[in-house]
Amino acid sequence: MREQLLHKINNKTKPLGSLGLLETIAMQVGMIQGTTSPAINQPHIVVFAGDHGIAETGLVNPYPQAVTAQMVLNFLNGGAAINVFxxxxxxxxxxxxxxxxxxxxxxxxxxxGDRFIDAKMGLGTANYLEGPAMSETTATAAIEKGKSIVQAIAGSGGNCVGFGEMGIGNTSSASLIMSAVTGIPLAACVGRGTGVNDEQLQTKINTLGQAYALHRLPELRHQPVALLSRVGGFEIAMMAGAYLQAAEEKMVIVVDGFIASAALLLAQLINPSVVSHCIFAHTSGEQGHEKMLQHLQATTLLHLGMRLGEGTGAALAIPLIRSAVNFLQEMASFESAGVSNIEATT
Incomplete structure (x- = not known):
């Protein structure tokens, strides 16, 4: 299949490799779908929203926890950036x-109702400065719920999906997960999130260091469910399950930013092959994201300095993925267009 795709790509009316990363994407989508005629059908973005108990302390976030619910209502009323895109x-x-x-x-x-999915696992997680964020049973149930949501999308005919998130405090969970899985020091994983100043950033790092020590996170490096239960979020757990099911359904997965990539780290621990289905939308402005992408050996499509979340990077990348598929499908070959190809020389 790879050889057939490469032949088709190289015989389009263009110099070899001249469409750059679009050629790589065309190859990847063809391999995911197992065809030399891939297609992007009914793309979806799923935004998972959840609250974090630690946010109520105000130690890791400048915005109050209530903003999560307010932004969900904004999504549902069509007023957020993800709605626009x-x-x-x-x-x-x-x-x-x-x-x-x-x-x-x-x-x-x-x-x-078909755009709002009630999958509530609880009224936010517990404060992981005091104990586990959730039970392992709940973490497993959240993963399974994420799988079922994607299974329904695949059943409706969608074959391309991107995931976003909303949750005040979730960059903190993502930082802890990143450090535990990758072994990168916590301070290098923690960023400004929704916009903390220098003093607040240091408080955030110190606070998360306490949680890191309390839950002995390095010991959980290869235990994704246990790691989720200690410091994760409901939305991160569901997203991890969504990745796993999307790979099972042979869907094209579009990875958004920092938190979405942290969820992918967990999914990869459960099924390492999930990454082969992923196209990485953008490099986030959140400081740990580039290091996480290096760990995943990922190349991103966009470098826009974005760090909004919501799946906005994925929504902007999907048109590029469509362009890659469309050139493979619709662009003339040298033979069909009657254009001379490179002649062999000695």
Whole structure:
């Protein structure tokens, strides 16, 4: 299949390699789908939202925890950046209540029920400065719920999916997970999140250091469920499950930023082959993301200095992935166009 795809790519009316990374993407999508005629059908973005108990302390985040629920309502009313990009590029958006500290009801005002998924595992996680964020049973249930959400998308005909998140305090969970899995020192993994100043950043690093020591995270490096239960979030656990199911469904997975990549680290521990289904949308402005990408040996499509989350990087990358597939499908070959190819020389 790889040889067939390479032949098809190289015989388009262009100099060899002249479409750069788009050629790499065309090859990857073809390999994921097992065809020389790949297609991107009904792309979806799924935004998982959840609250974190540590956010109530105010030690790791400048915004109050209530912003998570407020932003979910903003998503459902179509007012966030992810809404704008999904509308522009004809991407279906789903918003998942994985565990927000708010009672939304089955179908919140401003959005039809099929775009809102009530998968609430609780009213936010527990404060992991005092004990585990959740039980291992709950972490496993959240992973399974993430799988079921993607299974439904695949069943509806979607074959390309990107994941986003919303949760005040979730860069802290992602930093702890990153450090535990990669072995990179915690201080090099912790960034400014939603915009902490220098003093707040140092407090954040010190606070997370306490959690790191309390839960003896290096011992959990190869235990993704245990790691999630100690310092994870409901939205991160569901996203990890979503990655696993998307790979099982042979979907094209578009990886967003820092938190989405941390969830992928966990999914990779469970199934190392999941990364072969992933296209990495962008390099986040969050300081640990580039180091995480290096650990994953990933090349990203975009370098825009973004660090918003919500799946915004994935939504911007999907049109590029479509372009890669479309050139492979629609661009003339040298033979069909009657254009002379490079002649062999001695």
């Amino acid at each position: 999904c509308r522009q590029h004809n991407i279906t958006l789903h918003v998942v209540d994985a565990g927000v500290n708010h009672a939304f009801g089955p179908a919140p005002a401003g959005q039809s």
